[in-house]
Amino acid sequence: MSIIQILASCKMQSFRTEIENPVVQKDILELEQKIHEFHNGKLDEEKFRSLRLARGVYGQRQQGVQMIRIKLPYGKVTSKQLHRIADVSDEYSTGRLHITTRQDLQIHYVDLNRTPQLWAELEKDNVTLREACGNTVRNVTASETAGIDINEPFDVSPYADTLFKYFLRNPISQEMGRKFKVSFSASDADTGLSYMHDLGFIAKLQDNKRGFKVMLGGGLGSQPRHADVLFEFLPTDKIIPLMDGVVRVFDRYGERKSRAKARMKFLIKDVGLEGFKALLEEEQEAVPYKTYPIDVASYPKVKIVKVEAPKVSIANTKDFETWKSTNIVPQKQKGYVAIGIKVLLGDFYTDKARLLADLVQNYAAGELRLSLRQNILIPFVKKELVPFFYSELAKLGFVEAGYNKALDITACPGTDTCNLGIASSTGIAQELERIIKAEYPHYISNPDVLIKISGCMNACGQHNMANIGFQGMSVRTKDKLVAPALQVLLGGGNTGNGKGRFADKVVKVPSKRGPEALRLILNDYDTNGKELSFADYYQEKGQMYFYDFLKHLTDVDNLTQEDFIDWGNTERYKKEIGIGECAGVVIDLIATLLFESQEKIKNAEEAFGEEKWAASIYYAYSSMVNTAKAMLTAEKTKVNTHHSIIEDFDQIFVQPGRIELENDFKETVLQIKENEPTKKFAKRYLNNAEVFLSKVEKLRKKELVEA
Template structure:
């Protein structure tokens, strides 16, 4: 077994990687069941691919920030363990595909050499914290949200309150009211505000996409920056306790907020106040407040062959920064995919000629920051050599799409294939839309909306459609979504379903009608609202006829074989483990983790481990009776009802467990609470052993 400790200074990270390697060995030996192992690897960024025997690795890059050294490291890892391709996601992560499971500990250890983690990039955890890619340079922003996104990432990484939730949890930080980090579709969204000179945030809660999109509610109009981490912690505690755990399709925070109502939810959040590890949490912004230091270099002399093209590039891809004399350069990355040879050259450019920083965007692009104005011609020439000077950054021709059936288990139809075809249509037939930033096209390969199709002006969702006894790949056409701003957004209407091969024609129908029927200076959304959904249904209806399909219509984009609608088991939020023995084993582990945290004076963490142990232990016993265990709150109620006369405690079980809500996490309280958890675990395991023994004797 490789000694990662010699490579990694941080003992917590070293232990994490060694634990993964040990668990992989146990899994191969058949000593850990598939469901339990899946949950563990997902929380470490390892996601099963559509292709058998290989994994997708998701690299967690908070708010998309990447240095030259980190990009070099990611490129090296991709070349060593994969195929040299990097994929930017719509949550500012990088994914590497086709990695062998047994190689993942080595890969992770190498990434950690440059402070890059896989931890909690997937699974039922707090996912990557996203932010506006222009944070820190935006002329309109009241302040830089980057340090706050960084602090949230650091505080909740490996935090016991968010390791085994019912579903994933997404957080975003928008730098301005334009809401470019999409607060209205996140579980928690923060929008930077100033209130009489004080820094703070407007907070949105309970948003989400998927098959049932829901706009977030305004939780509060302003909260000071030192209160955001305690608030997030309280929300996560409530979600962990009351969130659905059995019905996966109803387990996101948006359903809990919808079910009990915002007022009741906020009340539960306030009740967690006493138990929090910090009542306020000061966030250090010093690293982000430093003056930008650029390398002193001689400006390279370059010759621009076509000034018209160069000026168009400056118009569409170059953004003036709030720092005088500095500019950001947007790079349009087709489908979010780029290769390691270009990544290395890009890393060299930002190290030598900029401020050694780029940001990945939520539209799967790259933004180079802090470039001197006199260096813009040089960057244009160098980026053009890499194929990175294509105009139209963040415009209509810059289509967002998920990987779809290329690699994803849940993909129904090819989202990348239709994207390529639509981009051809736009480039060849509608060149005047090259710099149109009023219309967005987004594409997902299934209803889960990783390509964010449900909030696009023009969206396409991969589906299947029947024609006689055959099945063809299809697209649901959605229209009318978009960002309104300041936490408000609108979701697209599902207009009509058409065969996938007619997607390009549908785009032509829409753009031609818009061009001929729009009123003076009318935006696409206003035109859509004026015409209404039924108009567009009638417009596109001829394309929905399946009685005249040809052989090519039964083949998906990029394929020469007949389409088969095959969908695997999704892994994006893990699997709930309901095995009694596994739960009791995990309860024992939690008690040991509680004791270890107690020794380190991490009282809040220790108490939460103890709390989770009690809930797991109670759930294990309820499962032997086939009782409901949908939420932690239900588990506590049902256990008290069914086992209070069998498991004798000093107080009713609910009071016994909910001590965590009513006490500050002091050393005195936490010590007793951990002892209570161990006492309860012993009582339950003794009872279970006794009842099982009696049952066996009766059968004998």
């Protein structure tokens, strides 16, 4: 029985009681409805992809199943929520949970038709899928040590939480040209990696006033870009208005057709930092809040369980001491520490998840933090409980030493499940970890060497900001045979306070030679690195030094049969790349676009009725631009940005007299930048949008008849 049928039946009251938020109910019902429309051929496949991505439903490499991304702001998950996620994973998936490099959780192999019910189950404990994928503001990430960091000027969690809530379902960030990523760093160590985000915030104090250093326009991918400093210090009550304006600029001027050029970093490159600031200034009238004080006092207080330390006996004290030296994180609260759990490749199962949830509920603060390195941090553990936690975690297989150390390799799912994967990232990661354990045990406690792996250029494994990075590729022999390969990158790293280095591409080697490349690099570092950090060692030696001693591994004239089988596989390698869904960029049919415009008008009317003037205005704006886009698409005119759509519609339709408007389209639609979001303006602007859509629909019918 579908959710629509459930709501129409006698069980309707029960469902509504379990999900009290009517906005969430509407979201889930809409997903259910769109799935039916898609199956019945009433909804274009590309448009449906865009809609489901914005609801955390992502197509897998395997046909007929979906990956579900669960959005967990700044990686915080309570014991109760983890139990809920585990139950849902068992019911709808395979029982495996995957931690991402953006502090989300993913479950795989889900039937599309069951996704609305899955979402409804999660929402019972305030867990959302909304905007976990697609061209939206993605999960807001933060230092996993936020709130306990001994060096933090203040806890950034309440600020990250408020920003997440402000932009969730916000009309200004629902259909951008590409995804938008935000991070918060607890201290100048910049463990939130601000320099590689669209917007990055680093906690600062100035004259005892809280604020943030703000970084703008960073990114990874095939063309990594270091973010610019937008503000050295921005008071906390300005961060929401700032991002509101930044998103508006990105939505209007950002590229929409070419996915490769659609991120914020390319807009900054095109207009320059000063040009972007000028565009940002033009949006200030439209931003609904000039200041947005964040109520830190209302943020949930930590509730620590008071319990006596159970007596335990540690069988192997040497292993225990090694584990303590690498996995215990100091905490600013006296008498407490945090415990880091190294999770191989970010994968663990629901049986362990439940036991872990119970452990922190009964003996800590009832919450966990997922980290950017795909690990788990347990905060607020009493120091006297550490032996007990070690004993209990050992039962779960969660006491492997090397948390956030060289042995702790980050890898995306790669060819296991991702459409864009070119070569295995998980398979090579497992082999490299095995080699470090067996041959380089002194690296288990080394916090300096950071190894990251991605299955393709998109850098979900963040390979191009690592000290040692590997990127999945392929190589072709003279006989045109194709084998899996790895691009070796060296010299990247986070240097703190908004600064970092991106790794250089050094050589491309067949995948099966990846371990030998790592051995050569580590052997040389041990011999010649002296007391230098790996990043400084690389800078001292230079790119060509490493190219020279790795070059022999690039030869593809002597490949064996084994070289044509990728890590973790038994069958011969085939380069198979599907349609990437990371951004959900789509080209829509004209009729679909005009139908969307009608829906946006309805959204504007609903928001107006709820006295949400800013939201109503932006829905009306989106309707007008979308309507213009439909007509320009019919003319085979490029519709790369909102800005170009607005100008081209005037040139092609208004100026030649094909459609009569009271004013130029540009003048009409860009009133949004010139007026405060008041009730009076919202009503007038909505009327303009309704009149415009009506005129365009009449023109479209007329031209179709005459065609």
